[in-house]
Amino acid sequence: MAESAAGSGLLAGLAEAVNSARYWQEPDETDELLLQRPVLTALGPVATSLSGSLAAWLRPSMVALDRQCFVQWTDEHRLQPPSLIGAAEQLARWKASTLADERQAADRPRDPAALWSGRWWSTPALFDLVTTTRSVAGLGAMKLVLVEDSLGWKRAMVWPLEPAPGSRIYEISEPAAWTGLVARYPLDVSLAKRHDWWRTTGVDGAWLMPDWSAVAADYDGVHLTVSGYLTTAGRYLPVGQAGTVLAGWNPDETYWLNDVLRPGTSPSEWHSNESQPPTWTGNATAL
Secondary structure, eight states, X not given: OOTTOTTSHHHHHHHHHHHTOOSSSOOOHHHHHHTSHHXXXXXXXXXXXXXXXXXXXXXXXXXXGGGEEEEEEOSSOOOOOOOOSOHHXXXXXXXXXXXXXXXXXXXXXXXXXXXXXXXXXXXXXXXXXXXXXXXXXXXXXXXXXXXXXXXXXXXXXXXXXXXXXXXXXXXXXXHHHHHHHHHHSEEXXXXXXXXXXXXXXXXXXXXXXXXXXXXXXXXXXXXXXXXHHHXXXXXXXXXXXXXXXXXXXXXXXXXXXXXXXXXXXOOEEEEEOOOSSOOEEEEEOOO
16 A cells, blocks of 8 residues: 555545554543454454555654655644744653653542542653654645544644754664664653553553653654554553553654754645545645
């Protein structure tokens, strides 16, 4: 499948799977059904027949540094251009807030089944770090269609951005790459993640995630490939005596941990055609 076939049924299926991702609740009826051995056996030949078509999506194992775009949802209003400075301060705020959340979680119920939910994601989300996905022919950016638990946005501004030459990128292309990152830069979040990650995995134990402020000392960005997403997201993965979950990260998305981005070409406005398979239409924008 060529990237130009961005509106194909395969992309529609991937978009639906990504949009239905949930890390704060138990698997639903469809999830449970798909885990049954007879269903897995029946779907095996289908997966095999699709493997060739999927190869073009799965093949890119490295971030496309020459095609990175920031997506700004503009359904309510147009925002300012993405801020490309201040990553160190944003990560410092993230670290302080995460540690405070872990301390406060000591007062939450010990029973993992208790009705409690918190910060279920394992990314440095909500602290103004820039994230990007690649542009695709006929589609402003992958993030226009591949968004976990989307809010149904219909309009967006897509800003091309250029990473500095020599930017250091860590690639998450398989579960071992994620667990390796967690093991190298561990941050204990056992109390804060207890309830949400028990619901999604059924495991009650110690939990780790990357200390993103420490990762930034060695890497400028961390990229999750489509293959890495499909094989890693939402799974319980052991890291020594603890576990981890990759949660809240869109396929092909890069989190930028240092100030290595600069503006690229002019942004463009895009609107959803509200179609299946998902398609968007874009127009060049003069600012």
